[in-house]
Amino acid sequence: MPRVLLLFARTSYRAEAFLVAARRLGVDVTVGSNHRQVLADLAPGSTLSVGLGGVDRSTATIVRFASEYRLAAIVAAEDDFTPLAAAASEALGLTHHPRDAVRYARDKALMRKRLSGAAVSSPWFHVASLHDDPGAVASRTGFPCVLKPLSLSASRGVIRADTPEEFVNAWHRIRGILEAKDTAGRGGGSATKLLIEAYLPGREVAVEGIVVAGELLILAILDKPEPMEGPFFEETILVTPSRFPDRIQDDIVSFVRQCAAHLGLSDGPIHAELRVDADQISLLEIAPRSIGGRCSAILRFDPEAALEELILRHALGMPVRGFVQETGAAGVMMLPIPRSGVLRQVRGLEAALEVPGIEGLEITIPLGQTLVPLPEGNRYLGFLFAKAETPGQVETALRVAHARIEVDIEPP
Amino acid sequence: MSNTTKAPVEFTELAKETVLGFLERTDDTGLALRIHVASPSPLDPRYDITLIEHDEKCEEDVVFDDPGFEVVMDPESAKILDGARVDWVETLMESGFKVENPNLAPIGSKPMEGPLADRVQEVIDQYVNPGVAQHGGHVTLVEVRDDIVYLHMGGGCQGCGMASVTLSQGIERILKEQVPEIAGIEDVTNHSAGDSPYFTAEK
Numbered sequence: 001m002p003r004v005l006l007l008f009a010r011t012s013y014r015a016e017a018f019l020v021a022a023r024r025l026g027v028d029v030t031v032g033s034n035h036r037q038v039l040a041d042l043a044p045g046s047t048l049s050v051g052l053g054g055v056d057r058s059t060a061t062i063v064r065f066a067s068e069y070r071l072a073a074i075v076a077a078e079d080d081f082t083p084l085a086a087a088a089s090e091a092l093g094l095t096h097h098p099r100d101a102v103r104y105a106r107d108k109a110l111m112r113k114r115l116s117g118a119a120v121s122s123p124w125f126h127v128a129s130l131h132d133d134p135g136a137v138a139s140r141t142g143f144p145c146v147l148k149p150l151s152l153s154a155s156r157g158v159i160r161a162d163t164p165e166e167f168v169n170a171w172h173r174i175r176g177i178l179e180a181k182d183t184a185g186r187g188g189g190s191a192t193k194l195l196i197e198a199y200l201p202g203r204e205v206a207v208e209g210i211v212v213a214g215e216l217l218i219l220a221i222l223d224k225p226e227p228m229e230g231p232f233f234e235e236t237i238l239v240t241p242s243r244f245p246d247r248i249q250d251d252i253v254s255f256v257r258q259c260a261a262h263l264g265l266s267d268g269p270i271h272a273e274l275r276v277d278a279d280q281i282s283l284l285e286i287a288p289r290s291i292g293g294r295c296s297a298i299l300r301f302d303p304e305a306a307l308e309e310l311i312l313r314h315a316l317g318m319p320v321r322g323f324v325q326e327t328g329a330a331g332v333m334m335l336p337i338p339r340s341g342v343l344r345q346v347r348g349l350e351a352a353l354e355v356p357g358i359e360g361l362e363i364t365i366p367l368g369q370t371l372v373p374l375p376e377g378n379r380y381l382g383f384l385f386a387k388a389e390t391p392g393q394v395e396t397a398l399r400v401a402h403a404r405i406e407v408d409i410e411p412p
Numbered sequence: 413m414s415n416t417t418k419a420p421v422e423f424t425e426l427a428k429e430t431v432l433g434f435l436e437r438t439d440d441t442g443l444a445l446r447i448h449v450a451s452p453s454p455l456d457p458r459y460d461i462t463l464i465e466h467d468e469k470c471e472e473d474v475v476f477d478d479p480g481f482e483v484v485m486d487p488e489s490a491k492i493l494d495g496a497r498v499d500w501v502e503t504l505m506e507s508g509f510k511v512e513n514p515n516l517a518p519i520g521s522k523p524m525e526g527p528l529a530d531r532v533q534e535v536i537d538q539y540v541n542p543g544v545a546q547h548g549g550h551v552t553l554v555e556v557r558d559d560i561v562y563l564h565m566g567g568g569c570q571g572c573g574m575a576s577v578t579l580s581q582g583i584e585r586i587l588k589e590q591v592p593e594i595a596g597i598e599d600v601t602n603h604s605a606g607d608s609p610y611f612t613a614e615k
Contacts, residue, residue, distance in 0.1 A: 039582025
């Protein structure tokens with residue numbers, strides 16, 4: 001039975017979906033994580049502790065492990081583990097995006113540089129250090145712009161500024177986030193760097209795909225129907241299939257193919273986020289991993305397979321062509337955290353589940369825990385899932401159900 | 413449509429009276445009661461009991477009228493419901509039909525006994541709980557049914573982002589090694605209700 005090394009952060013939303021997929025495929029699993037599994041001694045080979053800090057050291061750990069337990073594939077569930085998955089795959093000759101491609105895709109500034117160097121339509125951008133004087137940086141910046149910390153992901157710390165005053169305020173707010181206990185030192189050399197780039201107007205879409213030997217297979221295009229105009233960029237609703245006209249969808253696909261190719265992403269999952277403003281398509285990011293959170297639950301394929309199965313199939317050298325997205329529409333709402341405080345009660349869950357089209361609801365933060373909204377926060381309150389015949393029905397179901405959920409938050 | 417002589421499902425007097433009361437309050441004389449097993453999972457068995465029009469019956473339905481009204485079941489539901497008893501319950505909080513089905517007793521409703529359960533319990537006590545206790549967790553055996561072990565994860569394990577890893581990479585492996593007759597492990601925990609998970613998920 002082939003063995004796959006699945007790399008998850010200890011705070012992963014994705015563990016269960018990948019474990020279920022591996023079981024369905026009948027492959028043996030080793031879970032690699034940045035914490036030691038409490039039952040590791042009871043089941044040798046089933047888990048492996050690997051740090052996120054030193055990629056070379058962790059690669060050596062994986063290579064040593066593979067000499068005893070032969071690995072057929074290494075798959076990272078989250079962004080943070082993709083450099084290690086790429087390095088260890090390269091060392092063991094396994095299928096994966098190359099190390100450099102992963103580096104370009106994960107570093108927002110490097111990505112912009114590579115793509116603009118390849119004449120791919122890109123917004124203006126420059127990189128600043130938090131040690132710089134924010135007023136001086138603001139004076140040489142165009143507006144509106146967006147400030148993005150290079151070491152964070154998932155919209156955390158991303159703030160729009162329309163004026164120099166807003167720019168300086170955003171700068172100080174991001175400094176606070178980067179000095180917080182859970183983020184301090186994260187990102188190595190990028191820990192104090194900010195990407196400052198043009199604010200891109202338009203509607204946002206996400207593209208999910210797998211690159212197979214250099215050829216990108218598009219698995220789904222997901223619309224984000226909420227206007228994401230800032231100052232913060234909280235993701236809420238994702239609906240698939242896309243309601244953009246076929247012509248625009250074709251352009252989106254071809255643009256993502258172009259970006260993936262220029263970055264050298266050649267073997268593995270990709271998750272791209274784009275802005276579409278009339279005919280102008282711009283890339284926000286393209287990550288060498290699949291969609292985050294529990295959002296992959298809305299992606300189902302014929303013949304019966306989940307997204308995680310397709311990712312594992314590809315990594316293991318099994319065919320992935322021929323799988324098509326299930327008919328009908330599906331969507332997810334990442335339940336936003338409305339304000340700071342202690343979560344005391346969530347009411348209306350049953351009423352939300354009774355809304356036609358709603359398929360599931362998960363609250364992922366336990367009662368009693370402290371809630372922190374964007375831009376400082378890094379968690380969702382939970383996930384609401386819907387299925388219907390059309391994307392419009394899915395969006396309506398999610399909004400109606402969300403309106404039925406009441407969240408009691410005790411002020412801090 | 414197959415009409416059976418022996419009623420596969422028994423109705424209590426109160427359940428019969430309730431259904432007849434519903435029927436009397438309608439003008440339609442051709443109504444029947446359909447019972448459908450909506451979820452055959454022993455983790456969450458669910459039944460749909462609804463009044464249907466005559467033309468909603470299907471050729472393959474199993475039909476009987478012993479209770480004094482016509483009862484209709486699809487063949488699969490009839491198989492699962494064979495020997496079940498339908499009651500009507502009313503409490504301050506809710507009212508509705510209650511199905512007692514010996515073929516689909518909810519997990520945890522049967523007394524735990526037998527050598528297999530004892531051996532599983534021993535493994536949990538000896539190996540699993542001392543390990544998960546390091547993270548403030550504990551694992552409770554809920555039932556062993558048909559070679560499947562049903563477990564509840566509490567404390568630091570309940571709602572933990574790594575609970576599925578602990579289950580599949582630790583508990584399942586040691587249980588299958590020590591008790592090879594075990595075919596699978598099911599987690600019956602409501603992880604959303606965990607109030608002190610060791611790791612909580614983040615973006």
